[in-house]
Amino acid sequence: MSSTFNSRIGNPVYRKRLLMHRVGIALSFMAMLIGLAFLIWILGTLLVKGIGGISVDLFTQTTPSPDSDGGGLMNAIVGSLLMVGASTLISTPVGILAGIYLAEYGEESWFAQVTRFVTDIMLSAPSIVIGLFVYAVYVANVKHFSGWAGTFAISLIAIPVVVRTTDNMLKLVPNSLREAAFALGAPRWKVAMMVRLRAVKAGVVTGVLLAVARISGETAPLLFTALNNQFFNADMNKPMANLPVVIYQFAMSPYENWRSLAWGGALLVTFSVLALNILARTVFSQKTQR
Structure with missing residues (x-):
């Protein structure tokens, strides 16, 4: 065996491949370190400067007037929770059902191919374009900004994420599992919902959380739809304060x-997004182990 190893070491082709392998590993490791360094830098700066703004007033008082002391972000927090929650309720069933159709029924359908193409375009579309679209279609017709308009805008951002994640996760289910369910006489819709979807529910939930994480910080669509409101408002049919727009306006002041x-x-x-992701991953990892 030692002679075989020595012969490989003496082979110039083998030495070149080994060198390229080590260079590739070193570059990958350096790229990982650079990415982690910037991530730690961003989170550290956010923690150092943001911890001073965390107080009880942040959750109990509304946004203050210019050049005044005190105040909080209660109205923006409630507005963001309402719009993100409503958007999640809209995008989750629509995205999951669309993903199930693409994975189970649309393998050779032209309609499914068009849907995948449009979904990919929506994934890469600038969020400000979606905001302008909702403004032209909805806000301009009803003649006022509203929380519902903001909900529709961020729902259009979240749905493609859920669709593609569900579609890709369902394709990972082995065909033998589907065939076993069909052999037991289960109809196709039940195989899709009770077998394939249940097998990849952790991945689907992760996709939903990714969609929530993305829409939680979207500012551009809400500027054209929900706008802002300095006062507390729980009526989704009126202009509504939200954290991304308030952060944008206050940071530039x-x-x-x-x-x-x-x-x-x-x-x-x-x-909040980090805690939500950690909680979901912990819960579903425990269920998988059981």
Whole structure:
């Protein structure tokens, strides 16, 4: 065996491949370190500057007027929760059902191919274009901004993420599992819902969480749809405050109090999404082990 190893070492082709392998591993490791360094830098800056804006007033008071002390982001927090929650309720069933159709019924259908193409376009479309679309179709016709308009805009962003994730996850289910279910006499819709979807539910939920994480920080669509509201408002048919727009406006302002609230809101959004992802992964990993 040692002679075989020595002969490989003496082979120039083998030495070249080994060198390229080590160079590739080294470059990949360096790229990972650079990415982690920037990530730690961003999170560290956010934590250092945002921790000063976290207080009880942040959750109990509304946004303050310019050049005033105190205040919070209660109206923006409630508005974001309402719009993101409503968007999740809309995009989750639509996206999952569309993904099931593409994976189960649309393998050779021209309609499914067109749907996949449109979904890919929607995934890469700038969010401001979607905001302008909802503004032209809905806001311009009803003559006012509203929380529902913002919900529709971010739903159009979330649905393609859920569709593609569900479609890709269902394709990972082995055909033998489907064939076993068919052999037991299960109809196709039940195989899709009770067998394939259940087998990849953790991945589908991850896709939903990715969609929630993306729409939680979208600012451009909400500027043209929900706009903003300095006062507390739970009526989705009126202009509604939301964290992304408030963070954008306060961060660009010359007032120190507003900038502090913007950092606190950014920290709140970031760690809320992080906590949601960690919770979902923990729960579903425990169910998988059981």
